[in-house]
Amino acid sequence: xxxGEEDPQALSIQEGENATMNCSYKTSINNLQWYRQNSGRGLxxxxxxxxxxxxxxxxxxxxxxxxxxKSSSLLITASRAADTASYFCATDRGSNYKLTFGKGxxxxxxx
Amino acid sequence: xxxxxxTPRYLVIGTGKKITLECSxxxxxxxxxxxxQDPGMELHLIHYSYGVNSTEKGDLSSESTVSRxxxxxxxxTLESARPSxxxxxxxxxxxxxxxxxxxxxxxxxxxxxx
Numbered sequence: 377x378x379x380g381e382e383d384p385q386a387l388s389i390q391e392g393e394n395a396t397m398n399c400s401y402k403t404s405i406n407n408l409q410w411y412r413q414n415s416g417r418g419l420x421x422x423x424x425x426x427x428x429x430x431x432x433x434x435x436x437x438x439x440x441x442x443x444x445x446k447s448s449s450l451l452i453t454a455s456r457a458a459d460t461a462s463y464f465c466a467t468d469r470g471s472n473y474k475l476t477f478g479k480g481x482x483x484x485x486x487x
Numbered sequence: 488x489x490x491x492x493x494t495p496r497y498l499v500i501g502t503g504k505k506i507t508l509e510c511s512x513x514x515x516x517x518x519x520x521x522x523x524q525d526p527g528m529e530l531h532l533i534h535y536s537y538g539v540n541s542t543e544k545g546d547l548s549s550e551s552t553v554s555r556x557x558x559x560x561x562x563x564t565l566e567s568a569r570p571s572x573x574x575x576x577x578x579x580x581x582x583x584x585x586x587x588x589x590x591x592x593x594x595x596x597x598x599x600x601x
Contacts, residue, residue, distance in 0.1 A: 407587050418493075418577055418592030419530075426587060464529070466590075473518050473537070473581060474545075475590060477530040 382465055382481040390486050395452045397481040399465030400445075406468050408441055409475065410450050413462045422450075422463075455485045490514055493578050493593035501601050506565045508596045510578030519561040520590065522577040523547060530577065536561060568600045 383398045399408070407426045411419040425432045425441045425448065432439045438451040452459055462482050466475040491512040500506060512519070517538045522530040522545075532545030536555040550572070551565050561580075565572055575597050579590040 409589060411592075416594075416597075418491075418594045419579075419590075421589035421591070424587060424589060462527075468587075473588070474520075474532060474535060476532075476546075477522075479529045480527075482527070 382463070382478045384481060385479065386482045386484070388484040388486065389455060391455060391457055393455055393485075395455050395459070395483055395485070397450045397463050397483070399448045399450070399478055401448075401465075401467045402446065403467075403469075405443075408439075408448050408468075409466045410437075410439060410448075411464045411466060411477075413464065413480070415461070419464065452483075455483075457485050457487045459483060460485045491578060491580055491591050491593040493576075493596050495596060496594065497597050497599075499599045499601065500568060502567075502569055504568050506568050506598070508563045508576055508578075508598070510561045510563070510593060511559050512561075512580045512591070513559060514580065514582075514591065515558060516580035516582050516591070517558070518581045519555065520579040520581075521545070521551075521553060521561070521563050522579065523549065524575045524577055524595075526575070534563065568598075570600045573598060573600050 381400050409424045410422045413419045423434050436453045441448045462480040464477050464480045466477045494509045519536045521534040524530045531547035533549040534553040536542045575595045577595045578593045581588045581590045
């Protein structure tokens, strides 16, 4: 069954604004990860949040995790044109090393 | 940036040809993965390996096969390419200890079968 589902599917903002993307999942997890994919490239790992954490920061990124609602959000503050990319959440499947990816949010930051 | 390399980046080839997509990593990671991704869509796991001589099929049924003879090398082979195989193929690796580890991706091979 589909795990991560991102919302919205597409988001267009102006440079300097904040961007928020949401991810919902269905089964229990050990951790949730966020990745970025620039057009025509592979995915780049951004941040990992464990199931016992509620919030994590990395530079301009802030991730929250609500395991009771099975949801996570990724906030990018003071966005830049270079942040234009697709953003995917990925959930683990318990004790193995496989990840399930959502369909992603396409973020466009206009200069 | 992670040291994981995929070749070729782009391949346009006719139906019925045998194709091998190469993936190599220099990080000594035990775990390696192949994903299939159509434009604007999610990644689907098609193969994975937990180490040398270990390969397993993923979630999405695929006519491709993989091998893992060396830690650093995880090639994917299509014996007879068909138009339905047209897609982007992404290779990834992760360190072997603990399941709270990120995956490192190559830039993918965009495959078009005519």
